Amino acid sequence: MFSTSDPLQPLPTITWTLDDGTVISTNKKYNVSSNGRCLIIYKLSEQDERTYSCKAKNTIGESNPHQVVLNVTSKPIFYENKAPRDVIVSQNKDVTIPCEARSAFGETPPSPAVWYVNARQIGPHTNRNKIIVKANSLTIKSVQKPDDIMCVMCIVSNSVGQTMGEACVNVILPIYLAKPINANQYIAYGNSIDLTVLAKSDISQQLNYKWTHFRNKSDLVGEEPTFTFYDPMKKVAYINTTGMTEADYQSVGGEYVVNISHLYDYRIERIHVTLQDKPAPDDISGQSKLLSRIYLYFLTSLTYVLTTAKA
Numbered sequence: 268m269f270s271t272s273d274p275l276q277p278l279p280t281i282t283w284t285l286d287d288g289t290v291i292s293t294n295k296k297y298n299v300s301s302n303g304r305c306l307i308i309y310k311l312s313e314q315d316e317r318t319y320s321c322k323a324k325n326t327i328g329e330s331n332p333h334q335v336v337l338n339v340t341s342k343p344i345f346y347e348n349k350a351p352r353d354v355i356v357s358q359n360k361d362v363t364i365p366c367e368a369r370s371a372f373g374e375t376p377p378s379p380a381v382w383y384v385n386a387r388q389i390g391p392h393t394n395r396n397k398i399i400v401k402a403n404s405l406t407i408k409s410v411q412k413p414d415d416i417m418c419v420m421c422i423v424s425n426s427v428g429q430t431m432g433e434a435c436v437n438v439i440l441p442i443y444l445a446k447p448i449n450a451n452q453y454i455a456y457g458n459s460i461d462l463t464v465l466a467k468s469d470i471s472q473q474l475n476y477k478w479t480h481f482r483n484k485s486d487l488v489g490e491e492p493t494f495t496f497y498d499p500m501k502k503v504a505y506i507n508t509t510g511m512t513e514a515d516y517q518s519v520g521g522e523y524v525v526n527i528s529h530l531y532d533y534r535i536e537r538i539h540v541t542l543q544d545k546p547a548p549d550d551i552s553g554q555s556k557l558l559s560r561i562y563l564y565f566l567t568s569l570t571y572v573l574t575t576a577k578a
Contacts, residue, residue, distance in 0.1 A: 279323035286318040313339050313372050342428030343368035343377040351434035357441040357532040358412050364434050366421035367403040380421040412438040439469035442534040455543040459507040464525050464536050472529035482521040
Protein backbone atom coordinates (compact mmCIF):
# COMPACT_ATOMS: atom_id res chain seq x y z
CA MET A 268 0.00 0.00 0.00
CA PHE A 269 1.29 3.44 -0.94
CA SER A 270 -0.10 6.80 0.27
CA THR A 271 0.65 10.40 -0.58
CA SER A 272 -0.56 13.91 0.21
CA ASP A 273 -0.02 17.28 -1.38
CA PRO A 274 -0.04 20.64 0.37
CA LEU A 275 -1.71 22.36 -2.58
CA GLN A 276 -5.11 23.77 -1.91
CA PRO A 277 -7.88 23.36 -2.86
CA LEU A 278 -8.01 19.53 -2.59
CA PRO A 279 -6.07 18.11 -5.56
CA THR A 280 -6.84 15.25 -7.89
CA ILE A 281 -4.18 12.55 -7.51
CA THR A 282 -3.32 10.22 -10.38
CA TRP A 283 -1.27 6.99 -10.15
CA THR A 284 0.59 5.58 -13.16
CA LEU A 285 2.77 2.59 -13.93
CA ASP A 286 6.27 2.93 -15.37
CA ASP A 287 4.87 2.31 -18.86
CA GLY A 288 2.52 5.30 -18.54
CA THR A 289 -0.64 3.30 -17.84
CA VAL A 290 -3.02 5.16 -15.52
CA ILE A 291 -4.03 3.01 -12.53
CA SER A 292 -7.73 2.80 -11.68
CA THR A 293 -9.61 0.72 -9.13
CA ASN A 294 -10.18 -2.88 -10.32
CA LYS A 295 -9.53 -6.45 -9.13
CA LYS A 296 -5.79 -5.77 -8.99
CA TYR A 297 -5.62 -2.19 -7.64
CA ASN A 298 -7.60 -0.03 -5.25
CA VAL A 299 -7.14 3.75 -5.40
CA SER A 300 -8.76 5.26 -2.31
CA SER A 301 -8.80 8.32 -0.02
CA ASN A 302 -9.13 10.68 -2.99
CA GLY A 303 -6.13 9.04 -4.61
CA ARG A 304 -3.85 9.33 -1.61
CA CYS A 305 -3.73 5.55 -1.12
CA LEU A 306 -2.88 2.80 -3.64
CA ILE A 307 -3.43 -0.84 -2.62
CA ILE A 308 -2.09 -3.71 -4.75
CA TYR A 309 -3.84 -7.05 -4.29
CA LYS A 310 -2.22 -10.49 -4.51
CA LEU A 311 1.29 -9.16 -4.86
CA SER A 312 3.48 -11.06 -7.34
CA GLU A 313 6.97 -10.71 -8.78
CA GLN A 314 5.49 -8.95 -11.81
CA ASP A 315 4.42 -6.12 -9.51
CA GLU A 316 8.07 -5.19 -8.88
CA ARG A 317 8.26 -1.93 -10.83
CA THR A 318 8.13 1.86 -10.48
CA TYR A 319 4.86 3.59 -9.51
CA SER A 320 4.31 7.34 -9.86
CA CYS A 321 1.76 9.70 -8.35
CA LYS A 322 0.98 13.26 -9.39
CA ALA A 323 -1.34 15.84 -7.85
CA LYS A 324 -3.26 18.50 -9.78
CA ASN A 325 -5.77 21.22 -8.88
CA THR A 326 -6.95 24.52 -10.30
CA ILE A 327 -3.81 26.27 -9.17
CA GLY A 328 -1.30 23.92 -10.72
CA GLU A 329 0.30 20.48 -10.96
CA SER A 330 2.97 18.83 -8.83
CA ASN A 331 6.01 17.01 -10.12
CA PRO A 332 5.60 13.21 -10.30
CA HIS A 333 6.71 11.35 -7.19
CA GLN A 334 8.14 7.90 -7.88
CA VAL A 335 8.03 4.82 -5.65
CA VAL A 336 10.08 1.72 -6.49
CA LEU A 337 8.47 -1.48 -5.24
CA ASN A 338 10.87 -4.33 -4.41
CA VAL A 339 9.06 -7.67 -4.15
CA THR A 340 10.83 -10.28 -2.00
CA SER A 341 9.85 -13.80 -1.09
CA LYS A 342 11.02 -16.90 0.69
CA PRO A 343 12.14 -19.63 -1.78
CA ILE A 344 9.61 -20.50 -4.50
CA PHE A 345 9.43 -24.04 -5.91
CA TYR A 346 9.75 -24.35 -9.66
CA GLU A 347 6.69 -25.83 -11.36
CA ASN A 348 6.52 -29.61 -10.80
CA LYS A 349 9.80 -29.50 -8.87
CA ALA A 350 8.45 -29.60 -5.32
CA PRO A 351 8.46 -32.91 -3.41
CA ARG A 352 5.26 -34.90 -3.80
CA ASP A 353 4.03 -38.37 -2.86
CA VAL A 354 5.10 -41.16 -5.18
CA ILE A 355 4.26 -44.83 -5.72
CA VAL A 356 7.06 -46.93 -7.21
CA SER A 357 7.58 -50.61 -8.05
CA GLN A 358 10.12 -52.59 -6.11
CA ASN A 359 13.72 -52.66 -7.47
CA LYS A 360 13.35 -49.30 -9.21
CA ASP A 361 15.09 -46.03 -8.32
CA VAL A 362 13.01 -43.07 -7.22
CA THR A 363 14.08 -39.41 -7.22
CA ILE A 364 12.40 -36.71 -5.12
CA PRO A 365 12.97 -33.16 -6.48
CA CYS A 366 13.42 -30.05 -4.37
CA GLU A 367 14.22 -27.25 -6.82
CA ALA A 368 13.46 -23.73 -5.64
CA ARG A 369 14.47 -20.17 -6.48
CA SER A 370 14.30 -16.75 -4.90
CA ALA A 371 12.26 -13.88 -6.29
CA PHE A 372 13.65 -12.08 -9.34
CA GLY A 373 16.87 -10.26 -8.59
CA GLU A 374 17.26 -11.80 -5.12
CA THR A 375 20.06 -14.00 -3.77
CA PRO A 376 19.54 -17.69 -4.71
CA PRO A 377 18.46 -20.02 -1.89
CA SER A 378 20.85 -22.33 -0.08
CA PRO A 379 21.06 -26.05 -1.00
CA ALA A 380 18.24 -28.17 0.37
CA VAL A 381 18.53 -29.76 3.80
CA TRP A 382 16.98 -33.25 3.75
CA TYR A 383 15.22 -35.30 6.41
CA VAL A 384 14.21 -38.97 6.15
CA ASN A 385 11.44 -40.04 8.51
CA ALA A 386 11.99 -36.81 10.48
CA ARG A 387 15.74 -37.45 10.91
CA GLN A 388 18.23 -35.18 9.14
CA ILE A 389 20.56 -36.79 6.62
CA GLY A 390 23.94 -37.33 8.23
CA PRO A 391 26.85 -39.75 8.80
CA HIS A 392 24.37 -42.46 9.75
CA THR A 393 22.78 -42.34 6.26
CA ASN A 394 23.58 -45.20 3.86
CA ARG A 395 25.13 -43.20 1.02
CA ASN A 396 24.95 -46.20 -1.33
CA LYS A 397 21.20 -46.34 -0.81
CA ILE A 398 20.31 -42.65 -0.53
CA ILE A 399 21.98 -40.23 -2.93
CA VAL A 400 21.67 -36.55 -1.97
CA LYS A 401 22.32 -33.72 -4.43
CA ALA A 402 21.79 -29.96 -4.17
CA ASN A 403 18.18 -30.16 -5.37
CA SER A 404 17.15 -33.82 -5.26
CA LEU A 405 17.23 -37.04 -3.24
CA THR A 406 17.40 -40.46 -4.90
CA ILE A 407 16.61 -43.80 -3.26
CA LYS A 408 18.26 -46.67 -5.11
CA SER A 409 16.53 -49.99 -5.84
CA VAL A 410 13.62 -49.53 -3.44
CA GLN A 411 12.38 -52.54 -1.51
CA LYS A 412 9.09 -53.28 0.19
CA PRO A 413 8.61 -52.62 3.10
CA ASP A 414 12.07 -51.31 4.08
CA ASP A 415 12.02 -48.26 1.80
CA ILE A 416 8.49 -47.09 2.51
CA MET A 417 9.30 -43.69 4.01
CA CYS A 418 8.57 -39.98 4.16
CA VAL A 419 11.17 -37.34 3.27
CA MET A 420 11.29 -33.57 3.74
CA CYS A 421 13.47 -30.83 2.29
CA ILE A 422 14.01 -27.27 3.55
CA VAL A 423 15.43 -24.47 1.41
CA SER A 424 16.27 -21.04 2.80
CA ASN A 425 17.10 -17.51 1.69
CA SER A 426 17.38 -14.12 3.39
CA VAL A 427 13.60 -13.79 3.65
CA GLY A 428 12.65 -17.19 5.07
CA GLN A 429 12.34 -20.95 4.58
CA THR A 430 10.24 -23.13 2.32
CA MET A 431 9.53 -26.76 3.17
CA GLY A 432 8.43 -29.66 0.97
CA GLU A 433 7.34 -33.16 1.97
CA ALA A 434 6.80 -36.44 0.11
CA CYS A 435 6.02 -40.01 1.09
CA VAL A 436 7.35 -42.99 -0.88
CA ASN A 437 5.13 -46.07 -1.16
CA VAL A 438 6.74 -49.22 -2.59
CA ILE A 439 4.59 -51.83 -4.35
CA LEU A 440 5.45 -55.28 -5.66
CA PRO A 441 6.64 -55.40 -9.30
CA ILE A 442 4.84 -57.03 -12.22
CA TYR A 443 5.97 -60.66 -12.59
CA LEU A 444 4.91 -63.71 -14.61
CA ALA A 445 2.63 -66.17 -12.86
CA LYS A 446 4.12 -68.95 -14.98
CA PRO A 447 6.89 -69.17 -17.61
CA ILE A 448 6.01 -68.60 -21.26
CA ASN A 449 7.32 -70.24 -24.42
CA ALA A 450 8.90 -67.28 -26.21
CA ASN A 451 9.54 -69.20 -29.47
CA GLN A 452 6.68 -71.21 -30.89
CA TYR A 453 6.10 -73.11 -34.14
CA ILE A 454 2.75 -73.72 -35.73
CA ALA A 455 1.68 -76.03 -38.55
CA TYR A 456 -1.34 -75.45 -40.72
CA GLY A 457 -4.44 -76.80 -39.00
CA ASN A 458 -2.91 -76.69 -35.51
CA SER A 459 -3.21 -74.34 -32.56
CA ILE A 460 -0.70 -72.65 -30.25
CA ASP A 461 -1.17 -71.12 -26.82
CA LEU A 462 -0.14 -67.46 -26.45
CA THR A 463 -1.50 -66.98 -22.93
CA VAL A 464 0.56 -64.68 -20.72
CA LEU A 465 -0.48 -64.43 -17.07
CA ALA A 466 1.13 -61.88 -14.76
CA LYS A 467 0.71 -60.76 -11.17
CA SER A 468 1.56 -57.61 -9.26
CA ASP A 469 0.83 -55.78 -6.04
CA ILE A 470 -2.66 -56.53 -4.80
CA SER A 471 -3.48 -52.80 -4.92
CA GLN A 472 -3.05 -52.62 -8.71
CA GLN A 473 -5.17 -53.86 -11.63
CA LEU A 474 -3.21 -55.13 -14.62
CA ASN A 475 -4.00 -54.20 -18.22
CA TYR A 476 -2.90 -56.27 -21.23
CA LYS A 477 -2.33 -54.81 -24.69
CA TRP A 478 -1.28 -57.04 -27.58
CA THR A 479 0.57 -55.96 -30.70
CA HIS A 480 1.54 -58.09 -33.73
CA PHE A 481 4.66 -57.39 -35.81
CA ARG A 482 4.60 -59.50 -38.98
CA ASN A 483 8.29 -59.07 -39.73
CA LYS A 484 11.41 -57.30 -38.51
CA SER A 485 10.79 -54.29 -40.76
CA ASP A 486 7.55 -53.44 -38.96
CA LEU A 487 7.92 -50.30 -36.86
CA VAL A 488 4.42 -49.90 -35.48
CA GLY A 489 2.64 -53.23 -35.65
CA GLU A 490 -1.08 -53.78 -35.25
CA GLU A 491 -3.54 -55.31 -32.86
CA PRO A 492 -3.60 -59.07 -33.60
CA THR A 493 -6.79 -60.95 -34.40
CA PHE A 494 -6.78 -64.07 -32.25
CA THR A 495 -9.08 -66.98 -32.93
CA PHE A 496 -9.84 -66.66 -29.23
CA TYR A 497 -8.91 -64.12 -26.57
CA ASP A 498 -10.58 -63.81 -23.18
CA PRO A 499 -9.82 -60.40 -21.65
CA MET A 500 -11.04 -61.62 -18.26
CA LYS A 501 -8.98 -64.83 -18.01
CA LYS A 502 -6.24 -63.46 -20.34
CA VAL A 503 -6.30 -66.73 -22.31
CA ALA A 504 -5.13 -66.30 -25.90
CA TYR A 505 -4.36 -68.76 -28.69
CA ILE A 506 -4.16 -69.03 -32.46
CA ASN A 507 -6.15 -71.71 -34.26
CA THR A 508 -5.28 -72.16 -37.95
CA THR A 509 -7.99 -74.73 -38.67
CA GLY A 510 -9.93 -73.66 -41.74
CA MET A 511 -7.70 -70.64 -42.42
CA THR A 512 -7.14 -69.48 -45.95
CA GLU A 513 -3.64 -69.44 -47.38
CA ALA A 514 -3.45 -65.65 -46.90
CA ASP A 515 -4.68 -65.82 -43.31
CA TYR A 516 -2.24 -68.58 -42.45
CA GLN A 517 0.71 -66.66 -43.92
CA SER A 518 -0.26 -63.58 -41.84
CA VAL A 519 -0.07 -65.48 -38.56
CA GLY A 520 3.73 -65.56 -38.32
CA GLY A 521 5.82 -62.87 -36.65
CA GLU A 522 6.34 -61.40 -33.19
CA TYR A 523 3.51 -61.00 -30.72
CA VAL A 524 4.17 -58.39 -28.03
CA VAL A 525 2.08 -57.95 -24.91
CA ASN A 526 2.44 -54.84 -22.75
CA ILE A 527 1.29 -55.60 -19.20
CA SER A 528 0.84 -52.44 -17.17
CA HIS A 529 -0.80 -50.54 -14.35
CA LEU A 530 -0.58 -46.90 -13.31
CA TYR A 531 2.97 -47.15 -11.97
CA ASP A 532 4.78 -49.85 -13.91
CA TYR A 533 4.80 -51.98 -17.04
CA ARG A 534 6.33 -55.21 -18.32
CA ILE A 535 6.75 -56.32 -21.95
CA GLU A 536 6.81 -59.95 -23.09
CA ARG A 537 7.45 -61.20 -26.62
CA ILE A 538 6.46 -64.44 -28.33
CA HIS A 539 7.83 -65.23 -31.79
CA VAL A 540 5.65 -67.45 -33.96
CA THR A 541 7.28 -69.35 -36.84
CA LEU A 542 5.16 -70.99 -39.53
CA GLN A 543 5.87 -74.58 -40.45
CA ASP A 544 5.32 -75.73 -44.03
CA LYS A 545 1.70 -75.90 -45.07
CA PRO A 546 0.75 -79.23 -46.82
CA ALA A 547 1.61 -79.12 -50.50
CA PRO A 548 -1.30 -78.65 -52.93
CA ASP A 549 -0.76 -82.25 -54.26
CA ASP A 550 -1.12 -83.61 -50.74
CA ILE A 551 -4.27 -81.57 -50.19
CA SER A 552 -5.59 -82.83 -53.54
CA GLY A 553 -4.79 -86.41 -52.57
CA GLN A 554 -6.60 -86.02 -49.28
CA SER A 555 -9.60 -84.56 -51.09
CA LYS A 556 -9.66 -87.50 -53.53
CA LEU A 557 -9.53 -89.98 -50.63
CA LEU A 558 -12.41 -88.22 -48.88
CA SER A 559 -14.39 -88.25 -52.13
CA ARG A 560 -13.86 -92.03 -52.51
CA ILE A 561 -14.96 -92.64 -48.93
CA TYR A 562 -18.02 -90.49 -49.45
CA LEU A 563 -18.86 -92.29 -52.73
CA TYR A 564 -18.43 -95.69 -51.08
CA PHE A 565 -20.74 -94.59 -48.27
CA LEU A 566 -23.43 -93.50 -50.71
CA THR A 567 -23.14 -96.73 -52.72
CA SER A 568 -23.44 -98.85 -49.58
CA LEU A 569 -26.40 -96.81 -48.35
CA THR A 570 -28.15 -97.21 -51.73
CA TYR A 571 -27.58 -100.99 -51.66
CA VAL A 572 -29.00 -101.27 -48.14
CA LEU A 573 -32.09 -99.26 -49.01
CA THR A 574 -32.67 -101.30 -52.22
CA THR A 575 -32.36 -104.61 -50.36
CA ALA A 576 -34.75 -103.43 -47.67
CA LYS A 577 -37.41 -102.59 -50.27
CA ALA A 578 -37.02 -105.94 -51.92
